[in-house]
Amino acid sequence: MSTNPPQFHDRATTGRMMWAVALSLLPAAGWGVYRYGTPALSVIVVAVGAAVISEGVIGLIRRRPTLRDGSAVLAGLLIGMAMPPWVGLHVPVTAAIFAMLVVKWSFGGLGGNWMNAAAGGLVFAFYSWNRQMTGTGVDGESSATVLTTVRGALETASGPVGGPVGLLRAVGYPVSSVDVSVTDWMNARVLTVVGANLPGGYVDLFLGYVDGAIGDGSVALILIGTIALVATRVIRWEIPAAYFASYAIVTRIFGGLVFDDGYMAGDVLFHTLSGGVVFAMFYLAPDLSSAPTNRSAMLVYGAGVGVLTFLFRFYGAYPGSGAFAVLVMNTLVPLLNRGFRPRRFGTRRRRDPGGGVRAIAGAGRKP
Amino acid sequence: MRTVTFPVGGLYPVRHKHAAHRSAIRNAILPAVSIVPLRQSHGPDAELCVAPGDKVGEGTRIGRAIGDLCAHVHSPIPGLVREIRPVTLPDGVISTAAVIDLAGSFDRLGKVLARHEWKTLRPGTLLRLIEDAGVVGMSGVSQPTHTAIDARAAASCRWLIVNGAESEPYVCADHRLMVEHPAEIFEGLQIVERLLAPDRVTVGIGADKRDAMRRMRAHDADGRRRDYVRLSVKYPQGDERQLIRAVTGLEVPSDGHAIDVGCVTVSAATLYAIWEAVVTRKPLYERVVTVAGNGVARPGNIKVRIGTPIGGLLAECGGVTDPVARIVIGGPLRGYATTDLTTPVLKYTTAVLVLTATEVNAAPTAGCIRCGRCAEACPMGLDPARLYKLVAHGRSGDAVDHGLYDCTECGGCGYVCPSRIPLVDGLRDGKANR
Numbered sequence: 001m002s003t004n005p006p007q008f009h010d011r012a013t014t015g016r017m018m019w020a021v022a023l024s025l026l027p028a029a030g031w032g033v034y035r036y037g038t039p040a041l042s043v044i045v046v047a048v049g050a051a052v053i054s055e056g057v058i059g060l061i062r063r064r065p066t067l068r069d070g071s072a073v074l075a076g077l078l079i080g081m082a083m084p085p086w087v088g089l090h091v092p093v094t095a096a097i098f099a100m101l102v103v104k105w106s107f108g109g110l111g112g113n114w115m116n117a118a119a120g121g122l123v124f125a126f127y128s129w130n131r132q133m134t135g136t137g138v139d140g141e142s143s144a145t146v147l148t149t150v151r152g153a154l155e156t157a158s159g160p161v162g163g164p165v166g167l168l169r170a171v172g173y174p175v176s177s178v179d180v181s182v183t184d185w186m187n188a189r190v191l192t193v194v195g196a197n198l199p200g201g202y203v204d205l206f207l208g209y210v211d212g213a214i215g216d217g218s219v220a221l222i223l224i225g226t227i228a229l230v231a232t233r234v235i236r237w238e239i240p241a242a243y244f245a246s247y248a249i250v251t252r253i254f255g256g257l258v259f260d261d262g263y264m265a266g267d268v269l270f271h272t273l274s275g276g277v278v279f280a281m282f283y284l285a286p287d288l289s290s291a292p293t294n295r296s297a298m299l300v301y302g303a304g305v306g307v308l309t310f311l312f313r314f315y316g317a318y319p320g321s322g323a324f325a326v327l328v329m330n331t332l333v334p335l336l337n338r339g340f341r342p343r344r345f346g347t348r349r350r351r352d353p354g355g356g357v358r359a360i361a362g363a364g365r366k367p
Numbered sequence: 368m369r370t371v372t373f374p375v376g377g378l379y380p381v382r383h384k385h386a387a388h389r390s391a392i393r394n395a396i397l398p399a400v401s402i403v404p405l406r407q408s409h410g411p412d413a414e415l416c417v418a419p420g421d422k423v424g425e426g427t428r429i430g431r432a433i434g435d436l437c438a439h440v441h442s443p444i445p446g447l448v449r450e451i452r453p454v455t456l457p458d459g460v461i462s463t464a465a466v467i468d469l470a471g472s473f474d475r476l477g478k479v480l481a482r483h484e485w486k487t488l489r490p491g492t493l494l495r496l497i498e499d500a501g502v503v504g505m506s507g508v509s510q511p512t513h514t515a516i517d518a519r520a521a522a523s524c525r526w527l528i529v530n531g532a533e534s535e536p537y538v539c540a541d542h543r544l545m546v547e548h549p550a551e552i553f554e555g556l557q558i559v560e561r562l563l564a565p566d567r568v569t570v571g572i573g574a575d576k577r578d579a580m581r582r583m584r585a586h587d588a589d590g591r592r593r594d595y596v597r598l599s600v601k602y603p604q605g606d607e608r609q610l611i612r613a614v615t616g617l618e619v620p621s622d623g624h625a626i627d628v629g630c631v632t633v634s635a636a637t638l639y640a641i642w643e644a645v646v647t648r649k650p651l652y653e654r655v656v657t658v659a660g661n662g663v664a665r666p667g668n669i670k671v672r673i674g675t676p677i678g679g680l681l682a683e684c685g686g687v688t689d690p691v692a693r694i695v696i697g698g699p700l701r702g703y704a705t706t707d708l709t710t711p712v713l714k715y716t717t718a719v720l721v722l723t724a725t726e727v728n729a730a731p732t733a734g735c736i737r738c739g740r741c742a743e744a745c746p747m748g749l750d751p752a753r754l755y756k757l758v759a760h761g762r763s764g765d766a767v768d769h770g771l772y773d774c775t776e777c778g779g780c781g782y783v784c785p786s787r788i789p790l791v792d793g794l795r796d797g798k799a800n801r
C-alpha cells in the first residue's frame with residue numbers, strides 16, 4: 001500500500017462515471033422504445049450487445065477484463081440510440097464493433113482513443129448505410145426523420161417558405177394533439193404576457209413526438225439526464241455551453257439562408273430541438289477521453305463543434321452532423337490542449353520599461 | 368467582510384461530518400514513554416546532546432539545531448533517557464530519536480506559568496527566545512520560525528498575513544486554538560509585528576470558522592489597523608502561495624519565495640507557540656492535535672506532548688472502532704498513512720486520522736482517461752497527468768520544463784483522479800530522480 005498522499009479520494013471513479021452516464025441515458029432510450037416498440041429495443045440491445053462482446057473478447061485476449069468500467073455499455077447505448085428504429089440490425093452491430101475495435105482499441109482502449117468511439121461508429125454507419133440511417137426508401141413503409149422531410153420539401157419549394165416549421169406544415173407533417181394543447185395553453189396563458197406567439201410543432205420536437213433516431217427525439221428527457229450529470233460534475237458544463245452558444249449564434253445569423261429568409265432569420269429553436277443536436281451536445285461532444293482537458297480549450301472546442309455542426313447540417317451531404325463535427329474537432333484536441341494550456345502559477349510577466357520581460361515582484365522590497 | 372480565494376484550480380473536498388471542531392481542547396494523559404525524533408523540521412537532524420542514562424527534565428534541551436533549517440529539540444517529559452535509536456518518520460525519512468521513560472517531577476505541569484514582559488526586549492532577544500524554544504511552523508510547513516521572521520525577513524516584509532485557513536478537511540486544531548486562546552494568539556501576533564514592522568497586517572480566517580473570527584476580532588483592541596478577511600474553504604487555501612494570492616492579489620514567482628513579494632505568513636498555531644516561547648518561556652514540547660475520522664470513538668482536539676506514540680493518543684480518544692482502512696498522520700490530502708502505532712507525534716503533526724473505507728474511497732488504479740480533472744484541480748496551473756506521464760517515461764527533464772518543481776504536493780490531483788493514478792507519488796519520484 002502506498003503511504004503517500006493523498007489519503008482519501010473523491011467518490012468518483014472511472015467506472016462510476018461511465019455507468020452514471022449510461023444510466024442518465026435510460027429515460028430517453030425508454031421513450032424511444034415506448035414510441036417505436038420492439039424494433040427500437042432490438043436496435044439498442046444489439047448495439048450494446050455487440051459493443052460488450054467486442055470489449056469482452058479484447059479483455060480475454062489482453063487477459064485484463066475491462067467490462068466493469070461501463071464504457072462498452074455506454075458506447076453501445078449511444079450508438080443504438082442515435083440510430084432510427086427501422087435500420088437493419090447489421091447496421092448497429094457493425095457500427096458498434098467498428099467503434100470498439102477500430103476507434104477505441106486500436107488506440108489502446110479507454111483513454112487512449114483520441115477519437116470519440118461512439119461518434120466514430122455512428123459516422124461509419126452514416127457513410128455506409130446513408131439511406132437506412134435517414135430512413136428514405138427502405139421497404140416503402142418506413143417513415144423519414146424530420147430533417148429528411150425538411151430537406152425533401154426544400155428541394156421542391158421555391159421562395160420564402162416560412163422556415164423549417166412552415167415547410168413541415170406545408171407538406172402536411174403531422175402535429176400531435178399534445179403539441180396542440182400545450183401550445184394553445186402557452187400562447188393563451190404565458191406568452192401573451194410578453195406578446196409572443198409560439199407556432200405549433202415545437203412542443204412535439206421538445207417532447208419527442210417526431211420521427212427520428214430512437215433516443216435523441218425527446219429533448220426533454222435528454223435534458224433531465226444531463227442536468228443530473230452536470231450537477232454531479234460527471235460531465236463539465238463548458239463544452240455543451242460553448243457548443244450551444246456558437247451553434248445558436250451561427251444558426252441565427254445564417255440559418256435562414258437556405259430557406260430564402262435572408263440573414264438573421266434562422267430558427268434556432270427548431271434547429272436545436274431537431275436532428276439530435278442536443279444529444280450530440282451533451283453526450284458526444286463532452287466525452288471525457290476525446291475532449292480537451294482544460295477550460296479554455298474546452299470552450300474553444302465546444303464552439304468549434306457548434307459551428308461545424310451548423311455547416312454539416314445545412315450544407316453537408318450526410319446526416320449525423322453532430323457526430324461528424326465531434327470527430328473533426330477531435331483531431332484538433334492535441335492542438336487546443338497545447339495552445340490553451342493554463343498559465344502556471346507564479347509566472348505572471350510584465351513588460352519592463354527597458355523592453356525586457358521579467359517576473360513581476362509584487363509589493364517589492366522596502367525602500 | 369470580504370471572502371477571498373485564489374482563482375486557479377483548487378477543490379472542495381468532502382467534509383466528513385465530525386464534531387471535533389466544537390469540543391474543547393482536552394489534555395492528554397502523559398505518555399509513560401516518549402519517543403522524540405531529532406528531526407522536527409524539514410531540515411537535518413538536530414545534534415544530540417544527551418546520552419542513554421541521562422536524567423532530563425521537562426523542557427531540557429536534548430537536540431541542538433545545526434544550521435538554518437533545523438530547530439532545537441526539548442524533552443517533553445521529565446525522566447531518564449533509555450536509549451537512542453533510529454525511527455522512521457511518517458514521511459519515510461529515518462531520524463535519530465531519544466526514547467525517554469517518564470520519571471521524576473514536573474516543573475511546569477499544572478502550574479500557572481509566570482508572565483514575562485516582552486515589550487521592553489530588543490528584537491534580537493525576542494528572536495533568541497523563539498529560537499531557544501525550538502519553535503517551528505506548526506501547521507504543516509515546519510520551517511524553524513526564528514529564520515522565517517528574522518532581520519532579513521524584516522527588511523523586506525511589507526505585508527504580514529496570519530494564516531487561519533486550515534483548509535484540510537478534518538483538521539481543526541488551529542480552529543480550536545483561535546476559539547480558546549485568542550488573547551495569546553493575538554499577543555503572539557503583536558510580537559511578530561514588533562519583529563517585522565510590516566506596513567500592513569491581514570488576518571485571514573477560514574470562512575467555516577465564524578466563531579474563531581469573532582473571538583479573534585474581539586481581542587483586537589490595541590488601536591493598530593489590521594484587516595480581517597474570510598478565506599474560502601477551497602483547498603489548498605492554507606498554502607502560502609494560495610494564501611498570499613487570495614489576500615494580496617500577488618503571485619509569488621515560480622522560482623521565488625513569499626518574501627520576494629514582500630509577504631510573510633504565520634499560522635495561528637505558530638503564533639500561539641511564539642507566545643508561549645516569549646511570554647511563558649516554555650519550550651515547544653507539546654501541541655494540539657486533531658484526532659478524527661469515522662474510525663475513532665471520541666474525536667477531538669488533544670493537547671499532547673511531542674513524542675507521544677500515536678497509539679496512546681488514539682487510546683485516549685476511545686480507541687479505534689470501525690474496521691479501519693487507514694491511519695493517517697497529518698491532513699487527509701497531505702498526510703501520510705502508517706500502520707505503526709509507535710510513530711511519535713512531531714512538532715508539525717496537525718492531526719491523526721482514523722479513516723474507514725467509505726471515507727478513503729480507494730479503488731484499483733486504472734488507466735488515465737484524460738478527463739482533465741487533475742488539471743482542473745491543480746492550484747499551480749499544472750497538468751499533472753502530463754507531468755506524470757513524462758516522469759513515467761523517464762523524461763523528468765521535460766517534466767521540469769513543464770513546471771514539475773512548481774508542484775507543491777498539495778494532493779489535489781490525486782484526490783480527484785477517477786482512475787486513482789498515484790499522481791503525487793509519480794511527481795515526487797520525478798523530483799527525486801531528476
Ligand code: SF4
Nearest residue numbers: 745774775777778780
Ligand atoms: S500535487 Fe502538485 S500537481 Fe497535484 S494538484 Fe497539487 S500542485 Fe498540482
Ligand code: SF4
Nearest residue numbers: 735736738739741784
Ligand atoms: S484525473 Fe486521472 S484520469 Fe483524469 S486526466 Fe488526470 S490522471 Fe488522467
